[in-house]
Amino acid sequence: MLANLHVKNLALIEEADINFKDGLNILTGETGAGKSIILGSVNLALGGKAVSDLIRSGADYALTELSFDIESEAVKEKLTAFGVEELEEGQLIISRKITPTRSQIKVNGQTYTLGQVREMASWLIDIHGQHDNQLLLNESHHIDILDAYAKESLAEVKAALKEVYAAYVKQKQELQALDTDEESRNREISFIEFEVSEIESAQLSEGEDTQLEADYQKMLHAQKIMEEMAVVEQNLVSGQDNVSDKLGQAVRALNSAAVYDDRLSGLCATLADVESLLSDAARMTADYVEDAAFDAETFQQVQQRLDFINSLKMKYGQTTAEILAYAESRKERLEQLQSHDELIAKLKRELAEKEKRLSGLSAQLSDLRKAAAQKLCAQIRAALQDLNFADVRFEAVFEQTGHFSANGTDNMYFVIAANPGEALKPLSKVASGGELSRIMLAIRTVTANQDDIGTLIFDEIDAGISGRTAQRVAEKLCTLSQKRQVICITHLPQIAAMADVHFMIEKSVQDNKTVTSIYRLLDTQCVEELARLLGGSTITEAVRANAQELCHQAAAYKNK
Incomplete structure (x- = not known):
C-alpha cells in the first residue's frame, strides 16, 4: 500500500506530508484548493511528464516522494528482478527531484529511467481519473479488460499463439522476399555468383x-x-x-x-x-x-x-572472418534462388500449416474468452445494480477481425442497456459521464482480485452523480477498500462519510503567498467538513445534524 506522500515546492504546496492508512482514504477541499496537485504529485513520482513550471515560485527545485509498504511476495520478486535493493522489510521509496534543467528519479536510492519506474508503478498502484473513464469509450480497450480478468485461464493459449504468430510472420516475410519476377531473380543470381567467385578465388584464410x-x-x-x-x-x-x-x-x-x-x-x-x-x-x-x-x-x-x-x-x-561468413550467407541465398520454385512451394506448405495452427489456437482463445466474458458481464451487472443501475443489462459482443494477430482474431466490445425496454448499445452511444464513472468502478470492483496491485486511486469518480446513486457508489468504494487500499478525491458527502481516514486540502495566503496545505481531520472536524459539502457556504445546525446522520449511516454500513 501507499504509506506516505511527501511533497515539497510543487506548485502551491510549500511542503506536505500525508500518511495514508489501510481502507478508504478520502481527500476533500474547495474547488481550486489543490486536490489535482496531490494526484499530479503522485503521477510525477511514478514517471509522469515534468515541466519546470511545476516548481514553486522562488524555489530551486520541486520534490515528490512516495513510500510503499510491499506485502505481496510476487511484487517483491518482480522488483528484485528489476534490480531494486533493500526490500527485506518490504519498504519501497520512489522519489523524483525536478530542477529547471533536469529531473532525477530514484527507487530506494538507485537511479532509474522514467520508463522503468512506470513499469514498476503498474505493479504498485492503479490510478483512475476522468481520462480512464474515457477509455471505456474506446472499444479496442475492452478486450484488454476481459483478458486481464481471465489472464490465468488464457495465459497458456495466448503464449502458444504469440509464439506461432511470430513464426508465421517471419515465414510470410521470407515468402515475400522470394516473390520476385524471373528477370530480377536471374540478375540477383548473376551478381551473387560474381561475389562468391571473387571471394573463393582469393583463397582467404581466417586471420x-x-x-x-x-x-x-x-x-x-x-x-x-x-x-x-x-x-x-x-x-x-x-x-x-x-x-x-x-x-x-x-x-x-x-x-x-x-x-x-x-x-x-x-x-x-x-x-x-x-x-x-x-x-x-x-x-x-x-x-x-x-x-x-x-x-x-x-x-x-x-x-x-x-x-x-x-x-x-x-x-x-x-575482417577475413567476416568476408568468409558473408560468402557462406550468399551461397545460402544463391541456393534459395536456384531452387526458387521448390522453396516457395515448401514455404507455402509450412505457412498453410501455421495458418491452420493459428486458426485452431485463435478459436480456442475465442471460446475461452466467451466463457470468461459471460462470468465477467454477470459480475459487472451485479456490481452495476449495487450502483443503482436497477434493471441494467451488460453484455460482451464478439466479432472476427478477419486476420491473424498475436492476440487472436477477436474484436470484442461491451454493450449496455441501462433501462428496461432499451436495446443494447455500445457504451459510447448511451453512457453519460456519471454512468461511465460507475461502470469503471463496477469493472474495477470485479477485477480487484485479479492482480497484486495494493493501492487504487479514484480522482472524482463522483462526477455527474448525486442522491441515492452517490450513496451506492460510496458503499461500493467502502466494499472495495476492504480488499485494497483506496484513495479517493471527492466532492460528495456520501462518499466522504465512508472514510476510514479523511484528509482536508485547503488553500490560504501566508506572507503574501498562496499556499496549499493538507492535514488529517479528527472526528469532529470530519462532521464539519461533511456539513460544508452538504450546505456550501452556509452551515446551519440542521446541516450539521444531517452530516452527523451521514456519519452514523456510514458506520452502520461498515459494521454490517
Whole structure:
C-alpha cells in the first residue's frame, strides 16, 4: 500500500506530508484548493511528464516522494528482478527531484529511467481519473479488460499463439522476399555468383589479414630495425669496450680472488650465469640479423596481397572472418534462388500449416474468452445494480477481425442497456459521464482480485452523480477498500462519510503567498467538513445534524 506522500515546492504546496492508512482514504477541499496537485504529485513520482513550471515560485527545485509498504511476495520478486535493493522489510521509496534543467528519479536510492519506474508503478498502484473513464469509450480497450480478468485461464493459449504468430510472420516475410519476377531473380543470381567467385578465388584464410599486416609493418621498418640491432650487436660483442669483453674480464678477476676467499664462490656462480645469459642474447641477436635480410620482392608480394584483401573488406566485411561468413550467407541465398520454385512451394506448405495452427489456437482463445466474458458481464451487472443501475443489462459482443494477430482474431466490445425496454448499445452511444464513472468502478470492483496491485486511486469518480446513486457508489468504494487500499478525491458527502481516514486540502495566503496545505481531520472536524459539502457556504445546525446522520449511516454500513 501507499504509506506516505511527501511533497515539497510543487506548485502551491510549500511542503506536505500525508500518511495514508489501510481502507478508504478520502481527500476533500474547495474547488481550486489543490486536490489535482496531490494526484499530479503522485503521477510525477511514478514517471509522469515534468515541466519546470511545476516548481514553486522562488524555489530551486520541486520534490515528490512516495513510500510503499510491499506485502505481496510476487511484487517483491518482480522488483528484485528489476534490480531494486533493500526490500527485506518490504519498504519501497520512489522519489523524483525536478530542477529547471533536469529531473532525477530514484527507487530506494538507485537511479532509474522514467520508463522503468512506470513499469514498476503498474505493479504498485492503479490510478483512475476522468481520462480512464474515457477509455471505456474506446472499444479496442475492452478486450484488454476481459483478458486481464481471465489472464490465468488464457495465459497458456495466448503464449502458444504469440509464439506461432511470430513464426508465421517471419515465414510470410521470407515468402515475400522470394516473390520476385524471373528477370530480377536471374540478375540477383548473376551478381551473387560474381561475389562468391571473387571471394573463393582469393583463397582467404581466417586471420590472414592480421598476420599480413604484422609482416608488412615489420618489412616497412626493416632499415630502422637493422640499424638498432647493429647497435645492440656492437654493444654486446663486436664493439670496442663491449659488454661481453668487460664481463669476461670481471669473471676472470673474480675467479682469481675466490682462490683466496671461499665467500666469493656464490658471487662467482652468479656472475657465470650472467655471462651465460649474455652469450645467449648475443647469439640470438646474431641469428635475428642473419635471418632479417630485407627482400624487396617478398615485400611487394605482401603489400599487393594486403591491398587486395583490403579491397575485399570494403565490399564484404571488416575482417577475413567476416568476408568468409558473408560468402557462406550468399551461397545460402544463391541456393534459395536456384531452387526458387521448390522453396516457395515448401514455404507455402509450412505457412498453410501455421495458418491452420493459428486458426485452431485463435478459436480456442475465442471460446475461452466467451466463457470468461459471460462470468465477467454477470459480475459487472451485479456490481452495476449495487450502483443503482436497477434493471441494467451488460453484455460482451464478439466479432472476427478477419486476420491473424498475436492476440487472436477477436474484436470484442461491451454493450449496455441501462433501462428496461432499451436495446443494447455500445457504451459510447448511451453512457453519460456519471454512468461511465460507475461502470469503471463496477469493472474495477470485479477485477480487484485479479492482480497484486495494493493501492487504487479514484480522482472524482463522483462526477455527474448525486442522491441515492452517490450513496451506492460510496458503499461500493467502502466494499472495495476492504480488499485494497483506496484513495479517493471527492466532492460528495456520501462518499466522504465512508472514510476510514479523511484528509482536508485547503488553500490560504501566508506572507503574501498562496499556499496549499493538507492535514488529517479528527472526528469532529470530519462532521464539519461533511456539513460544508452538504450546505456550501452556509452551515446551519440542521446541516450539521444531517452530516452527523451521514456519519452514523456510514458506520452502520461498515459494521454490517
